[in-house]
Amino acid sequence: MHLLTLEPSFAAWHRVARRALQAEWAWDTVLWEDASDSQPALGLLDETPARVAQAAVSAPTYNVPKAFMEMARTVACHHSAHRWSLLYRVLWRITHGEHHLLKVRVDPDVHELYTMEKSVQRDVHKMRAFVRFREVVHEGQVLYVAWFEPQHHILELNAPFFIDRFAGMQWSILTPERCLHWDGVKATYTPGVSRHEAPTGDAMESLWLQYYAHIFNPARVKTHAMLAEMPMKYWRNLPEAAIIPTLLQQASPRVETMMARSHALQSRLQQAHPADVPDTDDLEVLRDAAATCKACPLYRNATQTVFGEGSVSAEIVFIGEQPGDQEDLAGRPFVGPAGKLLDKALAEAGIDRKSCYVTNAVKHFKWKRQGKRRLHQTPVQAEIHACKPWWKAELVIIKPRILVCLGATAAKTVLEHPVKIGDIRGEFMETTWCAKTLVTVHPSSLLRQPDPETREREMARFVADLAQVAKALL
Amino acid sequence: MTSIEGGQVRPAPFPLNRKISRPANHHQMDIAQKLSILADAAKYDASCASSGTSKRNSREGGLGSTTGAGICHSYTPDGRCVSLLKILLTNYCIYDCQYCINRVSSDVRRARFTAEEVVKLTMDFYRRNYIEGLFLSSGIIRNADYTMEQVVRVARMLREEQGFKGYLHLKTIPEASPELIAQAGRWADRISINVELPTPADLERLAPEKNLGRIRGAMTTIQRRIDQAKAEVKETTKAPPFAPAGQSTQMIIGATAAQDREILDQSSSLYRHHKLRRVYYSAFSPIPDASQRLPLMAPPLVREHRLYQADWLMRFYGFQAQELTTPEAPQLSLEMDPKMAWAMRHPQSFPVDVNTASREMLWRIPGLGVRNVDRILQIRRWHRVTLADLQRLRVSLKKVLPFVQTADHHPREIGSAQWQQTLKPAQQLELFAPAIGVVTGEL
Known part of the structure; x- marks a missing residue:
């Protein structure tokens, strides 16, 4: 029997194992032992280097697969005292007739080796994940200090990772076994310390907890999945773990709120079906069909459907947002204050209203009661979308030379993307619906101008836009 | 900041309960x-991946590193990993999806970060090793180009x-100009x-401002850039990178009547035409229906999970999209x-x-993952594989037994009633623990 005592490091094992192998000491004739902390780094104790070296003089050399050496480097960090003998046994078998041994993963020795390797790798990975630096100021210097409790002897193995990542910072990672310090240039190691020597807080942690709490989705509680990857043994060094119980406690009330919101959303989605439009080239058939449209809920509060109006051979189609209070009662588009303003502007621009067809993107009046008045409300996307087939059908039948969108709602639905009127007004564009499409403001926006001066200026701009249309008709 | 000596500062009691009155402006x-x-608003994006990018470190200056493998720095009680600081620049949006x-018509609270705030937050979190980096997305403000800028x-x-x-993962807007998307790719990993x-x-029905043709067009542009950058790197290592971790996408499921067969076809086409790294699926309504038998595993979540499994089968197990469902049962x-x-x-x-089947056929055995298939292929060169071997590979025998033949096992008549019976328990277990596969991807 040979008793081999060594400093617990891969390099030491590598050195000793090579010599033992050269001395042809079979795995079952060798006992391996970690040098205790009081007898550090002596290499061979029982077998003096001289004796082993002597035995190795005429020894054969072995070709060991690179994969094994890499694996050994990792397994050497495992906390089990048994690792040295296992490594040597596998090394012996590899060099004595079983060169392919590592490929037989189900061999009990190899299986154990892989299990140990995996355990160390997981520890390495978890350390990279769960180290939490805390900022401290020490003698005017900003330092980052972390406390971590690894399962295996991995501090040195993991040092290059942390140096690569935080090379520009000054930091220390404290562990019970050893401490690693980086001063921005080189790494040094000192003996281990106890947990209460590490800093206990950092101002940034409350923001981190805020983030953690809000990125959590309470509707998907799956604690076992969390625990599989973040076992409770790590919790005491993770600041965010402190709020996990609170988050779980509050999950179901939060879900109820989400549920209410989701029901509202779902019922809106169900309402967003586009209208069913008859296949016809007769505007009157279309108008009759639209009178009973229930594609969106707006029909419930409106007096009637307000369909487009004008000649089927019109050269210009104006499309507005939706009927207003007066239009709703009259059943005709653009007859209220905004309509009057449109008439005035058309006249100023020299356009005959008779050559126009006027309609709206949404054909029911959407309103909210305020005192005695019915206050206009902007239609939402679902309603605009539900109504789209109607104006599409109108355009297909009329085939205007020019299409004018009045206001953002009409422009958005015709151009199929949100627009800023100011960016594109008064310019002809080609769209799916008309080779000459122009966007301008809705006449009701002129009514909302606070003072007569701006109203006049805006009116002039509106007329100027319409003048473009008149010019294009010539 | 705290000092080492007096280090008594604990994080303030957590203000989850505190009602914050709405400020006059952000x-x-x-x-x-x-x-x-803005974290609340960002959690509907499923991706938190930080893997598959080029290797970098800060030994020559700066802060940070990437190793190619992602790191999950924490896990929330929903079982999801926290790898990146995932936030919106703003949740104001002019779109109405x-x-x-x-969406613009939602009454959710709104906020907007300044660029400086996001930069500082990212750096502060990163220095403390909370995160691998930043996943930045944004609501559309003013217009696509302004937002992208x-x-x-x-x-x-x-x-x-x-x-x-x-x-860095940047969400891009398909309507933004190609020059801006090009700049995004220059800085981003993904x-x-x-x-x-x-x-x-x-x-068309639910997101009228968006358009699939435009989205696919933008993906094609990005893919061309990625390919071009890869080719250039091969010629000269000094060539500027372009999104070295590739591009990914997400689709919401359960908000429309689209069936899994259509969804998988769409994914398969996305993988094929745009070489996407990942397609993420996000169940639209995570809210369990009161009538459901398994309260926390309501159909949308299980369905989402099944789609991820199917997606995995298409990418790593040689399955075609069309094989995973049938026209009769889509x-x-x-x-x-x-x-x-x-x-x-x-x-x-x-x-x-x-002991004899091809790799492709081994992939098709329920309960056998890609990595174990690799191991079996290696082992069987040296000895005949037995049940004990499978057990040592941590294969679930219960699941594979009805489907495999080993040196010491031959299953009862396949397809018989008795055979069907043996499958029952395995299936039910699966229903209770569907979260595992998403993490490991092993099926």
Whole structure:
């Protein structure tokens, strides 16, 4: 029997194992032992280097697969005292007739080796994940200090990772076994310390907890999945773990709120079906069909459907947002204050209203009661979308030379993307619906101008836009 | 900051309960309030991946590193990993996508970060090892280009001014100009554009401002850039990178009537035409229906999980999209995983002899993952594989036994009633623990 005592490091094992192998000491004739902390780094104790070296003089050399050496480097960090003998046994078998041994993963020795390797790798990975630096100021210097409790002897193995990542910072990672310090240039190691020597807080942690709490989705509680990857043994060094119980406690009330919101959303989605439009080239058939449209809920509060109006051979189609209070009662588009303003502007621009067809993107009046008045409300996307087939059908039948969108709602639905009127007004564009499409403001926006001066200026701009249309008709 | 000596500072009691009155404008909101609103708004994006990018470190300056493998720095009680600081620059949005919490017509609270705030937050979190990097997305403000400029500005500040070497994922807007998307790719590790919904008709109905043709067009442009950058790197290592971790996308499922068969076809086409790294699926309504038998595993979540499994089968197990469902049953089974479902539909293909079958056929055995298939292929060169071997590989015998033949096992008659019976318990277990596969991807 040979008793081999060594400093617990891969390099030491590598050195000793090579010599033992050269001395042809079979795995079952060798006992391996970690040098205790009081007898550090002596290499061979029982077998003096001289004796082993002597035995190795005429020894054969072995070709060991690179994969094994890499694996050994990792397994050497495992906390089990048994690792040295296992490594040597596998090394012996590899060099004595079983060169392919590592490929037989189900061999009990190899299986154990892989299990140990995996355990160390997981520890390495978890350390990279769960180290939490805390900022401290020490003698005017900003330092980052972390406390971590690894399962295996991995501090040195993991040092290059942390140096690569935080090379520009000054930091220390404290562990019970050893401490690693980086001063921005080189790494040094000192003996281990106890947990209460590490800093206990950092101002940034409350923001981190805020983030953690809000990125959590309470509707998907799956604690076992969390625990599989973040076992409770790590919790005491993770600041965010402190709020996990609170988050779980509050999950179901939060879900109820989400549920209410989701029901509202779902019922809106169900309402967003586009209208069913008859296949016809007769505007009157279309108008009759639209009178009973229930594609969106707006029909419930409106007096009637307000369909487009004008000649089927019109050269210009104006499309507005939706009927207003007066239009709703009259059943005709653009007859209220905004309509009057449109008439005035058309006249100023020299356009005959008779050559126009006027309609709206949404054909029911959407309103909210305020005192005695019915206050206009902007239609939402679902309603605009539900109504789209109607104006599409109108355009297909009329085939205007020019299409004018009045206001953002009409422009958005015709151009199929949100627009800023100011960016594109008064310019002809080609769209799916008309080779000459122009966007301008809705006449009701002129009514909302606070003072007569701006109203006049805006009116002039509106007329100027319409003048473009008149010019294009010539 | 605290000092080592007096280090008594504990994080303030957590203010989850505190009702914060709505401030007059977002500039008066403090960072913590903005962070809560804009992290809340960002959690509907499923991706948190930080893997597969080029290797970098900060030994020559700057801060951060990437190793190619992602790191999950924490896990929330929903079982999801926290790898990146995932936030919106703002949740103001001019779009009105019906499924989205941030749509213009929603009454959700709004906030907006300045670029400087995002940069500082990212750097502060990164220095403390909370995160691998930043996943920045944004609601559309003013217009697509303006928004994209803001997002790109954050990325540029991080890379150029701070020398940030960590991971950057930028959500891009298909309507933004190609020059801006090009700039995004220059700074980002990963770029994503969400297809949002599985079919063009769905998009037309629920997200009228979006357009599948435009989205796919932008993906093609990005892919061309990525390929070009890769080719250039081969010629000269000095060539500027372009989104080295590729592009990904997300689609919302359950908001429309689109069936799994259509969804998988769409994914398969996305993988094929745009070489996407990942397609993420996000169940639209995570809210369990009161009548459901399994309260926390309501159909949308199980369905989402089944889609991920099917997606995995397409990418790593040699399955075609069309094989995973049938025209008669276009939905994936909720009761069993899609590989098991395929096996049940094809009893004639089993048992598979693990000692002789091809890799492709081994992949089709329910309960056998890609890595274990590799191991079996190695082992069987040296000895005949037995049940004990499978056990040592931690294969679930219960699951594989009805389908495999080993040196010491031959299953009872495939397809018989008795055989069907043996499958029952395995299936039910699967229903209770569907979260595992998403993490490991092993089926």
